[in-house]
Amino acid sequence: MITNKNCIIRLSRYKNALYRLQDLGFVKVFSDNLADAVGGTASQVRKDFSIFGISGNKKGGYQIDSLLEKLNSILGKDQLQKVIVIGAGHIGSALMRYRGFEKEGIKIVAGFDIDPAKINRSNPVPVYPLEEARAFIKTNQIRIAILAVPDIAAQQAVDLICAAGIKGVLNFAPLGLKTPEGSIVNNVNLEIELENLIYFVNVAEKTR
């Protein structure tokens, strides 16, 4: 079983690069093309594919369309993924307005907030009171949630949604969350990403 997050992220990158190549009219691709496109090595591309039993043609590379089919299937993109957003502040509402998810087969179906002023049941993506989240998750069998609430509210919110059936949380709150066995958290922390960038920029500057 594959537990290597970076490997799966690379699969997503390959997939995205393949769509761009396809748009440019390409029909087949070689491992070194993909390596260039995502910034890796050709043997890593082949190794990644080999892990998932994806094979190409000796001297012929890979057919882009069938490769995309396989990657999409691995990545669960053969069915629409319904996602909810907890927290309708700046980040949460930007995410609800963001159109980029649609073309990836990801649909934000609702938002939830504790603040009555944020509720709006007739938005393109409706925003409901947080206390309705539990029922919504169960009724619609939602498995994935984006958490965009202030840090002080984050653990409580996660407890609530995981108890209701959420299995995966994309966490924007800047702190680690405890989840019950069987639920997964991926953290997106912009402050930390920036700090990281600053660190490596500083290091590069010093060692130059």
Place this chain on the structure above:
Amino acid sequence: MITNKNCIIRLSRYKNALYRLQDLGFVKVFSDNLADAVGGTASQVRKDFSIFGISGNKKGGYQIDSLLEKLNSILGKDQLQKVIVIGAGHIGSALMRYRGFEKEGIKIVAGFDIDPAKINRSNPVPVYPLEEARAFIKTNQIRIAILAVPDIAAQQAVDLICAAGIKGVLNFAPLGLKTPEGSIVNNVNLEIELENLIYFVNVAEKTR
């Protein structure tokens, strides 16, 4: 020289956890407290510290305040970091309004967009035409930029800002960017993060 991104990210997490502990009134901390707080192991905490020459007291743990000083210094948080945002769409403007960076010593000083309708020189974070970016970066010696433009515009925008002196880019566009030697890109790709989450949720579901 440290090239381990995960290690630096852990330092940021330790730092954040330490502030929370400090707020709760704690004065000292042990490696296993920090491990719990960020979800790692105690020996990794100590190993991380040892890499940077941070030492505590046998049986006494670490003084939170001096530990924070050291981490903040390593992470470059002893000076205000000025950052610009390229692209004033949904994500870009949410970032400009986002208050969370301030308490981290990160200040978004300006935004830039190619669309005249987005320009607003009197915003709290002013938005200027993209063609003014070059001069702004040079004049204000900006080193870090957040890139939040449509993918089709991303490579061109990066070329522009790197030529003007940007050394680190936090890239929200969903594709890999080529940068000149000496500049660094960190990618934040929400679609990929969600895909990743979906993959691991699916795997967990299948193997259960």
Place this chain on the structure above:
DNA sequence: TTGTTATTGTGAAAAATAGAACAATATGAT
């Protein structure tokens, strides 16, 4: 048909990262 070449697929080697183990030692108890 035969030979040449380009490219895959994979096993083995290397490098990077994480974890376990434990000696050293500061602290507090008696």
Place this chain on the structure above:
DNA sequence: ATCATATTGTTCTATTTTTCACAATAACAA
């Protein structure tokens, strides 16, 4: 003052991840 204990710092070990290297082979040319 001595002992017992808790915790660090670090070395050694294990695991994970990446890279290398090359045999296998499909495509193409002569």
